Amino acid sequence: MGQEKEGTEDGLKRRGFMELTIAVLAALSGLAIGLPLIGSVIKPSLQKGQQRFARVGKVDTLKTGTPEDLNFADITEDAYIRSTDLHSVWVIKNSDTNVTAYSPICPHLGCRYKWQADSDHFVCPCHGSVFDKDGKVLAGPAPRPLDTLPTKIENGDLYVEWEQFKEGIPQKETI
Amino acid sequence: MFKNLKQWIDERWPLTQMIHLGIDEDIPGGSSFAYVLGSTTIIVFLIQAVTGIWQLFYYVPTVDHAYDSLNYLRTAVPFGWLIHGLHYWGASAMIILVLLHLARVFIWGAYKRPREITWLAGILLLLVTMGMSFTGAPLPWDERGYWAAEVGTSIAGSVPLVGNLVKRILLGASTMGQLTLSRFFILHIALISILLIGGLAIHLIAFRKSGSVGPWDDKKRAKSGRFWPKQVFYDAIVGVVVFIILIGLVVFLPPPFAGPADPIDTTYVPKPEWNFLFLYEALKFFPGKLEPLGTVGFPALAILLLVLLPFLDRKPERNPARRPYAMAIGFVATVALVGLTVAGFLSNPQNAQASKAAVSTPVSSGKLSSSAREGQNLFHSLGCSGCHSVMGSGGSAGPDLSNEGISGRTRDWLMNQIKNPNSHNPNTIMPAFSSLNDQQLTQLVDYLLSLGSGDNLSISTPIPSPQAQAAMNTTPVATPQISPEPTIIPTSQTDNGGTNTGSATTNQEGPPGLAADVMGSAQHGSVLFSNECTSCHGNQGIGGVSNPGSDDGEVPSLNPIDSEFVDQNPQIFAENIDRIIQHGSIPSGPNPKLAMPAFGETNTLTQQEISDIEAYVLQINHVNRTQLVNPGIPPKQFFLITLAVFTVTGVALSLGWWFRHSG
Numbered sequence: 056m057g058q059e060k061e062g063t064e065d066g067l068k069r070r071g072f073m074e075l076t077i078a079v080l081a082a083l084s085g086l087a088i089g090l091p092l093i094g095s096v097i098k099p100s101l102q103k104g105q106q107r108f109a110r111v112g113k114v115d116t117l118k119t120g121t122p123e124d125l126n127f128a129d130i131t132e133d134a135y136i137r138s139t140d141l142h143s144v145w146v147i148k149n150s151d152t153n154v155t156a157y158s159p160i161c162p163h164l165g166c167r168y169k170w171q172a173d174s175d176h177f178v179c180p181c182h183g184s185v186f187d188k189d190g191k192v193l194a195g196p197a198p199r200p201l202d203t204l205p206t207k208i209e210n211g212d213l214y215v216e217w218e219q220f221k222e223g224i225p226q227k228e229t230i
Numbered sequence: 231m232f233k234n235l236k237q238w239i240d241e242r243w244p245l246t247q248m249i250h251l252g253i254d255e256d257i258p259g260g261s262s263f264a265y266v267l268g269s270t271t272i273i274v275f276l277i278q279a280v281t282g283i284w285q286l287f288y289y290v291p292t293v294d295h296a297y298d299s300l301n302y303l304r305t306a307v308p309f310g311w312l313i314h315g316l317h318y319w320g321a322s323a324m325i326i327l328v329l330l331h332l333a334r335v336f337i338w339g340a341y342k343r344p345r346e347i348t349w350l351a352g353i354l355l356l357l358v359t360m361g362m363s364f365t366g367a368p369l370p371w372d373e374r375g376y377w378a379a380e381v382g383t384s385i386a387g388s389v390p391l392v393g394n395l396v397k398r399i400l401l402g403a404s405t406m407g408q409l410t411l412s413r414f415f416i417l418h419i420a421l422i423s424i425l426l427i428g429g430l431a432i433h434l435i436a437f438r439k440s441g442s443v444g445p446w447d448d449k450k451r452a453k454s455g456r457f458w459p460k461q462v463f464y465d466a467i468v469g470v471v472v473f474i475i476l477i478g479l480v481v482f483l484p485p486p487f488a489g490p491a492d493p494i495d496t497t498y499v500p501k502p503e504w505n506f507l508f509l510y511e512a513l514k515f516f517p518g519k520l521e522p523l524g525t526v527g528f529p530a531l532a533i534l535l536l537v538l539l540p541f542l543d544r545k546p547e548r549n550p551a552r553r554p555y556a557m558a559i560g561f562v563a564t565v566a567l568v569g570l571t572v573a574g575f576l577s578n579p580q581n582a583q584a585s586k587a588a589v590s591t592p593v594s595s596g597k598l599s600s601s602a603r604e605g606q607n608l609f610h611s612l613g614c615s616g617c618h619s620v621m622g623s624g625g626s627a628g629p630d631l632s633n634e635g636i637s638g639r640t641r642d643w644l645m646n647q648i649k650n651p652n653s654h655n656p657n658t659i660m661p662a663f664s665s666l667n668d669q670q671l672t673q674l675v676d677y678l679l680s681l682g683s684g685d686n687l688s689i690s691t692p693i694p695s696p697q698a699q700a701a702m703n704t705t706p707v708a709t710p711q712i713s714p715e716p717t718i719i720p721t722s723q724t725d726n727g728g729t730n731t732g733s734a735t736t737n738q739e740g741p742p743g744l745a746a747d748v749m750g751s752a753q754h755g756s757v758l759f760s761n762e763c764t765s766c767h768g769n770q771g772i773g774g775v776s777n778p779g780s781d782d783g784e785v786p787s788l789n790p791i792d793s794e795f796v797d798q799n800p801q802i803f804a805e806n807i808d809r810i811i812q813h814g815s816i817p818s819g820p821n822p823k824l825a826m827p828a829f830g831e832t833n834t835l836t837q838q839e840i841s842d843i844e845a846y847v848l849q850i851n852h853v854n855r856t857q858l859v860n861p862g863i864p865p866k867q868f869f870l871i872t873l874a875v876f877t878v879t880g881v882a883l884s885l886g887w888w889f890r891h892s893g
Contacts, residue, residue, distance in 0.1 A: 072887045073463040080466045087872050091309035094862050098308045135302035137747050
């Protein structure tokens, strides 16, 4: 029975070339499908959630210089599931075109602070952090000022982009 | 180091033996490209297995999340388009490769003693592959998959005696629903998969035991080759070519977005996947009581023949030239299979229905004058069929027009009715088609006058009595199956006392509905749009339909749509128009005759239909509802990179070999 040049030098060369080709093609195919597979699992895990501005109210109904606690509905996207969550935000109208919005979460350990009109301060009931209207820490363990939220005003409507930040650290860092 | 590692493993586990078992084999007659089909099928199976498992990172098998979760994978997950696309096209490739492999084995006579078990396991793998295709199709829970499963389980239900039971077991209930999806899911990813892996193991072990069959010519068999590396070398080359073709198909012919499954949609015409088209077409030869013969009898007989083949054809002769009966049967079966598949592919159920209607009415389109034929086209493109039925086809909100030609109404009356319906009935809900020119009016009336035979036709929807018409004028149509008329607004509702706010419309309050979050099918949306929306928004949404009493004087164009709705983010764009479709809107003006009905609130359209229409409206405004938000690497770029890498590598290896060989 004849053989396909198995034992000859030429046959060995041919065999080596074929083995190399098989290995290279297998490796490349593995990369061509493997990298996308890995990317599809790892990349989304590292992406930050996209936020959108939510309408919280009319600017002309706010009193200038007085903090107000406003509730609003925010559409939350959890992958393909969209749900509406209620959030609150402290807003201070500086002028008809300028409004400051604070996250209602204390940057110390996440408690909800309150506005005390008599002392003109924000006070956190948990550990006694005190902030002024500009969000600056006046007293207590809070490591940073109150966290501001992005705002925009369109056609007299105030929009806020809801974000959450890491607590207990001096830098404002989005979660 | 590798030698030491190999030795270490060999002392504990038979690694070297297993490798030898896997690749050391003589091939009588030597290696050949003719033998690559089995290995290539395994390569594609591996792609299917990996991409199938990977989809489970995102896919959720529930009727409320299956469609959305898969679309999320396809558009928002990096390379999700590739993973799903490879699985989609890989399924078709599997069937083609399995059938080609079977054909080669048949021609080579490789099913004969002692290879009967290899053949039987192969037939099991063919059935299992078809089963994977059948159970995989409904998993996206889109229109295609839903209706494929509906038709498929109904075919199973036509089996005499046990059909109903089989259908109920497949569905998990009396109708398609969550339990059906769960069953198809578990069959696809577990039970049939296990059968596939088991069948493959038996197939490969039996193949290794009996070895390759080689050529039937003894002279050619005298030469011998090895499976490793030469046959694997051929396998690898063909495998890579098939892999690149699959990527090309994913990039240039991506799987369609068929729109969410809608059990009450009557505008979708189901057609099975291509690999079941032969069965679908064959059924046409077995009408009525003979149907089970086509659905079950012949397929069962064909499978039985395949199973019995090695036991019926026991002569050792393998040369096809000396097996005329086997070759003739194989040829006839192939021609029948391919012919039925092509015929099924070319057949159009809608045309079939239309031709049926044409046969039953004396006024077939063949007898229509050219003017009436133009009028027939206008009748559909203007959306008249959304409200009026002709020969049982069309909406039922307006009178049936099947016998309009013999109703005794004059040409002038009909023209007047189309141009100004209020002149005949001040309370009518029919919109005025005043934008039509004289020629179009004549064509439309020619068509209407051509309708009707008088004797053998039954009117499917009675012409509403004056009382019924009056009731329709004030009540928005709320039945899901009925196409709505534009709402006619009572004067008190629109009389804003001249305090026009400047806005062209007053949108009804309300949030976006469920449809806004769903990626509809623009293709199906165009059909729905022409049925439901063109009568007011014009053909393809270009407007031009008058709305007396409104400030704008016309129904707004949707092509292009008012810029305040447009957003390049398809989700936001869809939400913007969804509010109007769900809740309706009233045009500003002293006394607008037409208002946008609340299609969603009144359940006039299903949320699935609304999502399809929204996808279409986005498309005519150049925004793709299913655009890739996060492709990883854009598809075309990925294809070019892959092709370039493999080409350069192939050229480099060939040059390396050529230099070494010539040196």
